[in-house]
Amino acid sequence: MFEKGLLKGKRILVTGGGSGLGAAMGRRFVELGAELIICGRRLELLEQTAALMRADLGGKVSVARCDIRDGAAVDVMMDALWREAPLDVLVNNAAATFIAQTEHLSFRAADAILAPTLHGAMYCTLAAGKRWIETAHKGVVLSILSTSTITGRAFTVPSAMAKSAVLAMTKSLAVEWGPKGIRTVAIAPGAFPTPGASGQLRPEGRDEGWASKNPLGRVGEHGELADLASFLISDRAGYINGEMVVLDGGSHLRSSGAEDLLQWTDAQWEKQRAARSKG
Numbered sequence: 627m628f629e630k631g632l633l634k635g636k637r638i639l640v641t642g643g644g645s646g647l648g649a650a651m652g653r654r655f656v657e658l659g660a661e662l663i664i665c666g667r668r669l670e671l672l673e674q675t676a677a678l679m680r681a682d683l684g685g686k687v688s689v690a691r692c693d694i695r696d697g698a699a700v701d702v703m704m705d706a707l708w709r710e711a712p713l714d715v716l717v718n719n720a721a722a723t724f725i726a727q728t729e730h731l732s733f734r735a736a737d738a739i740l741a742p743t744l745h746g747a748m749y750c751t752l753a754a755g756k757r758w759i760e761t762a763h764k765g766v767v768l769s770i771l772s773t774s775t776i777t778g779r780a781f782t783v784p785s786a787m788a789k790s791a792v793l794a795m796t797k798s799l800a801v802e803w804g805p806k807g808i809r810t811v812a813i814a815p816g817a818f819p820t821p822g823a824s825g826q827l828r829p830e831g832r833d834e835g836w837a838s839k840n841p842l843g844r845v846g847e848h849g850e851l852a853d854l855a856s857f858l859i860s861d862r863a864g865y866i867n868g869e870m871v872v873l874d875g876g877s878h879l880r881s882s883g884a885e886d887l888l889q890w891t892d893a894q895w896e897k898q899r900a901a902r903s904k905g
């Protein structure tokens with residue numbers, strides 16, 4: 627689809643790149659010639675993902691263990707990365723979510739979502755941005771958001787709040803950092819099944835509506851997201867700044883994706899909470 631070497635010479639950090647959509651995007655970036663760094667909390671998972679990419683594609687892929695909820699840890703990671711060479715692209719992909727009746731969320735539960743999804747994205751963006759600005763280095767920040775930024779979404783309220791905040795960051799920094807050579811862009815994916823998303827959002831018994839309720843009758847393919855991400859971070863998209871591109875087959879025009887949960891009984895919600903507390 628793209629010219630060979632579209633991302634050649636680009637050094638890219640994908641947060642949460644050890645699994646799911648982060649790994650799919652990372653893989654495509656390497657195929658297109660980029661040097662990739664993936665970070666997350668589970669070192670073993672990161673090492674496995676990186677080893678697979680190196681074996682399959684032969685590119686340069688390295689890992690950094692980092693909990694992005696911790697700003698000091700993000701700074702340590704960025705210092706280590708910059709000692710080798712500056713990044714060219716940051717992909718804010720790491721996030722957390724789960725379904726819950728909002729009135730049952732403890733403050734800790736709300737923070738479990740807000741901390742990685744909002745604060746983590748902010749810390750990584752700040753850490754990369756200040757280094758780019760100090761050295762007059764060009765950069766791109768791509769944030770993976772959600773159509774909840776447009777529709778809101780019942781039963782995943784902290785996630786919808788955090789994603790909307792990161793969209794506000796994307797638009798605001800486009801203006802503030804654009805003159806400094808930094809582009810900020812975003813993607814709002816619809817349903818792209820991953821073990822992480824299905825585990826948190828699709829407990830047993832929940833209506834399997836992702837494909838049947840989509841105007842195109844299907845969920846997204848990881849390659850489709852990886853292709854859009856590759857374009858947006860490439861120099862070919864050099865005039866796109868402050869925009870969020872929706873990639874959902876038109877699904878959000880029909881529903882936020884949470885309406886089935888309005889039919890859940892108290893007993894179903896109680897079962898859901900109990901399933902969580904049993905681990």
Ligand SMILES: CCCCC/C=C/C(=O)SCCNC(=O)CCNC(=O)[C@H](O)C(C)(C)COP(=O)(O)OP(=O)(O)OC[C@H]1O[C@@H](n2cnc3c(N)ncnc32)[C@H](O)[C@@H]1OP(=O)(O)O
Binds near residue numbers: 772785
């Ligand atoms: C159309 C489709 C749109 C899809 C849009 C978006 C999708 C996604 O974002 S998919 C990404 C999904 N991936 C993840 O969530 C991966 C990361 N997940 C995690 O790290 C965990 O699952 C986490 C979110 C639970 C956070 O873990 P951690 O910080 O270790 O949290 P604790 O286990 O210590 O719990 C803290 C706090 O939260 C309460 N809690 C946890 N899970 C639930 C739950 N399922 N329901 C209700 N409450 C939950 C937990 O009980 C703790 O609170 P207290 O009991 O008050 O201490």
Ligand SMILES: NC(=O)C1=CN([C@@H]2O[C@H](COP(=O)(O)OP(=O)(O)OC[C@H]3O[C@@H](n4cnc5c(N)ncnc54)[C@H](OP(=O)(O)O)[C@@H]3O)[C@@H](O)[C@H]2O)C=CC1
Binds near residue numbers: 746823
């Ligand atoms: N799949 C989908 O249908 C949709 C996904 N999205 C978004 O796409 C992105 C990827 O989701 P998906 O691939 O499905 O889910 P995953 O659960 O596979 O991805 C989440 C990643 O984030 C990492 N992560 C979580 N918390 C932290 C933390 N504190 N510090 C560092 N890394 C962290 C996880 O690694 P570890 O646990 O090792 O830290 C994991 O690799 C998310 O932003 C999600 O909101 C948006 C809309 C739809």
